[in-house]
Amino acid sequence: MEVVGIRKRLLGVLIRWLNQESNPxxxxxxxxxxxxxxxxxxxxxxxxxxxxxxxxxxxxxxxxxxxxxxxxxxxxxxxxxxxxxxxxxxxxxxxxxxxxxxxxxxxxxxxxxxxxxxxxxxxxxxxxxxxxxxxxxxxxxxxxxxxxxxxxxxxxxxxxxxxxxxxxxxxxxxxxxxFSHHAGxxxxxxxxxxxxxxxxxxxxxxxxxxxxxxxxxxxxxxxxxxxxxxxxxxxxxxxxxxKYPFFNLDDLSLYRHLPWASTDLYCNNPDDCYSTLPTIDDATDSADPSTDKPQPTGTIAATSANSQGENP
Known part of the structure; x- marks a missing residue:
């Protein structure tokens, strides 16, 4: 019985760890x-x-x-x-x-x-x-x-x-x-x-x-x-x-009025954005100051703040 109790406790710890969510x-x-x-x-x-x-x-x-x-x-x-x-x-x-x-x-x-x-x-x-x-x-x-x-x-x-x-x-x-088969x-x-x-x-x-x-x-x-x-x-x-996107494009040309950022911004992920379109190498390798690769401008959140006249 003690072994069963230990197994249940360990399983409970594993389940809690697996169910832990990252913050949105x-x-x-x-x-x-x-x-x-x-x-x-x-x-x-x-x-x-x-x-x-x-x-x-x-x-x-x-x-x-x-x-x-x-x-x-x-x-x-x-x-x-x-x-x-x-x-x-x-x-x-x-x-x-x-x-x-x-x-x-x-x-x-x-x-x-x-x-x-x-x-x-x-x-x-x-x-x-x-x-x-x-x-x-x-x-x-x-x-x-x-x-x-x-x-x-x-x-x-x-x-x-x-x-x-x-x-x-x-x-x-x-x-x-x-692949086990049981009745009921x-x-x-x-x-x-x-x-x-x-x-x-x-x-x-x-x-x-x-x-x-x-x-x-x-x-x-x-x-x-x-x-x-x-x-x-x-x-x-x-x-x-x-699908129910946050912005509905059912109306003709509504995509023209989407709230795009004031500058052209391309992002590999929300924390890695560029002011010009990066190449495949840029997206996979870190930026090298000695090259002419486009330099990162920051995150989406920081860019949104700058577009409103705030400091990141």
């Missing part, structure tokens, strides 16, 4: 408009999040995608059209009828429900299932609600990393939880797997495999949901990708 840079304008997203989002949409935690950095490295987390938007309770489900969520989770909610699987918390406003400061993207019927939307949401309380599967996350990395000392399938619902899950299972429960495709029968008929085969990552919803041809 408030000197930069947001990439997406949360206000517009809240107005346009619909129940059944999948939300992709560009996370800032250490585990998010690991997922970015593994998947080669900025999208590190996914959540299912279930909407406001009065939008569900399912009175028993509404009553259940109100009685068991003390939810408010007019507040928008999401369901997600989180490291250290398991499958939980939170208000959408939790991600008001994050870079988000909506993936909307094409042609999903209202009835199947309710089934997808009900499936996710039924998974509330399910533990987060850390083992699956580690096995997924081992499977996707291009190298490894251990065979990818050896003792891997990704899994008792543990991760964010994208839970959402993938919800859509597959109504036979909605995400990234299915296609095969031909001997008589040349096409058959689709669902992908193993335990192999799914947030980027799969972004890549899927069966989801519309909906």
């Amino acid at each position: 840079d408030y000197s930069l304008a947001p990439l997406s408009s949360f206000e517009r997203l809240c107005y346009e989002i619909r129940p059944g949409d999948v939300i992709l999040i560009n996370g800032r935690s250490r585990v998010s950095d690991v997922i970015k490295l593994i998947t080669q995608s900025p999208w590190t987390h996914s959540a299912l938007y279930i909407g406001r309770l009065y939008e569900l059209g399912d009175r028993p489900l509404q009553n259940r969520l109100v009685s068991e989770y003390r939810l408010e009828m007019d507040k928008p909610y999401i369901i997600e699987a989180l490291l250290g918390e398991g499958t939980v429900i939170y208000p959408l406003e939790k991600y008001s400061q994050e870079h988000l993207r909506i993936c909307r299932p094409k042609g999903l019927s209202p009835e199947d939307t309710r089934k997808v949401i009900r499936y996710a609600v039924d998974r509330l309380g399910t533990d987060y599967d850390i083992r699956q996350l580690l096995d997924l990393a081992r499977f996707m990395l291009p190298y490894g000392f251990i065979p990818r399938r050896w003792h891997s939880s990704l 619902l899994q008792t543990r899950t991760v964010c994208s797997s839970m959402i993938g299972e919800a859509f597959q429960a109504v036979r909605f495709p995400i990234l299915p495999f296609a095969g031909k029968t001997p008589d040349n008929k096409i058959h689709l085969y669902q992908r193993n949901p335990r192999l799914m990552t947030p980027r799969d919803f972004d890549f899927s041809p069966y989801f519309d990708i909906i």
